[in-house]
Amino acid sequence: MRIDLPPPPSDPEFLGAEILRLKRERGALLLAHYYQEPEIQDLADFVGDSLELARAAQRAHATTIVFCGVRFMAEVAKILNPEAEVLIPDLEAGCSLEESCQPEEFARWRQAHPGHVAVTYINCSAAVKALSDVIVTSSSAETIIRKLPPDQPILFAPDRHLGAYLAKKTGRPLVLWPGTCIVHEQFSQEALVGLKALHPDALVAAHPECPEAILALADHVGSTSSILRFVRESEATTFLVATEPGIIHQMEKQTAGSGKRFIPVPGASGECSCNNCPYMKRNTLANLLTCLREGRPRLELPEALRLAALRPLQRMLELSQSPPPSGD
Ligand code: 13P
Numbered sequence: 001m002r003i004d005l006p007p008p009p010s011d012p013e014f015l016g017a018e019i020l021r022l023k024r025e026r027g028a029l030l031l032a033h034y035y036q037e038p039e040i041q042d043l044a045d046f047v048g049d050s051l052e053l054a055r056a057a058q059r060a061h062a063t064t065i066v067f068c069g070v071r072f073m074a075e076v077a078k079i080l081n082p083e084a085e086v087l088i089p090d091l092e093a094g095c096s097l098e099e100s101c102q103p104e105e106f107a108r109w110r111q112a113h114p115g116h117v118a119v120t121y122i123n124c125s126a127a128v129k130a131l132s133d134v135i136v137t138s139s140s141a142e143t144i145i146r147k148l149p150p151d152q153p154i155l156f157a158p159d160r161h162l163g164a165y166l167a168k169k170t171g172r173p174l175v176l177w178p179g180t181c182i183v184h185e186q187f188s189q190e191a192l193v194g195l196k197a198l199h200p201d202a203l204v205a206a207h208p209e210c211p212e213a214i215l216a217l218a219d220h221v222g223s224t225s226s227i228l229r230f231v232r233e234s235e236a237t238t239f240l241v242a243t244e245p246g247i248i249h250q251m252e253k254q255t256a257g258s259g260k261r262f263i264p265v266p267g268a269s270g271e272c273s274c275n276n277c278p279y280m281k282r283n284t285l286a287n288l289l290t291c292l293r294e295g296r297p298r299l300e301l302p303e304a305l306r307l308a309a310l311r312p313l314q315r316m317l318e319l320s321q322s323p324p325p326s327g328d
């Protein structure tokens with residue numbers, strides 16, 4: 001007699017079906033960043049860049065938002081939508097930029113630069129947001145900086161590569177915090193030059209968190225959404241991708257049947273896998289399932305901190321309304 005055993009709990013199909021069932025049961029909205037594992041992206045109600053995810057969280061009517069991204073993104077969801085319960089599969093999903101910029105040090109930096117406006121990249125803690133004048137994402141930063149009065153001195157934290165790129169793009173002198181993204185910082189210029197020689201017709205798409213030496217070789221520099229739009233709309237068939245390789249899943253989905261090819265640019269150690277964001281990849285199907293089943297970890301913020309961080313975030317949402325400049 002043949003006995004049908006239930007699938008083992010680690011089976012991705014079983015985990016996926018359970019996640020969808022519990023998501024429905026809780027009436028939860030699942031938001032995912034493009035750097036999540038493909039199987040998580042495929043279960044999400046919405047996949048986007050950090051600005052799109054902030055907007056999606058703000059307009060969400062669900063009583064529960066499950067955020068598959070990093071902690072600062074889940075914090076933004078809670079700040080913008082305090083009525084919703086915000087869950088994140090792993091509270092330790094941080095960000096090297098956030099870690100590089102501690103609030104006490106940031107406050108001292110601000111004090112040392114009187115008269116400067118603090119324009120802060122969204123990749124920071126709620127405490128640093130609360131000490132900032134306006135928050136930006138990679139897709140909104142240029143638009144927002146261009147809207148500041150021309151003689152206004154500006155501090156930009158915490159990503160020095162994004163800051164240097166924006167200073168060049170807008171012609172505005174920016175005082176830069178010395179933080180970097182551990183993922184984008186270590187793409188190998190040598191490997192990229194080698195790949196370009198191997199694929200002479202390929203176009204290079206890079207995130208502005210990459211160092212100048214990589215951006216100088218790029219045909220398109222932009223946020224994750226902007227890079228996706230670029231590969232969708234371009235006539236080219238091969239793309240060298242200088243950002244976290246999780247995005248290649250969306251590239252392949254959104255260009256299915258076109259024959260387009262996406263090649264991840266390797267890191268300095270020669271391994272592509274080292275370009276995976278270790279923080280983003282803390283979210284797995286297994287801990288997403290546990291999170292939905294147990295209703296934790298839950299993102300909580302003291303109300304005074306939430307309100308202080310809300311102000312510069314609201315400014316970002318208002319100022320980023322107009323159409324973004326080319327190559328956002
Ligand atoms: P995007 O805003 O382009 O999605 O970038 C978020 C991020 O963390 C990039 O490393």
Ligand code: SF4
Nearest residue numbers: 095096181182183277
């Ligand atoms: Fe932070 Fe870099 Fe990971 Fe983005 S890719 S979350 S900037 S460490």
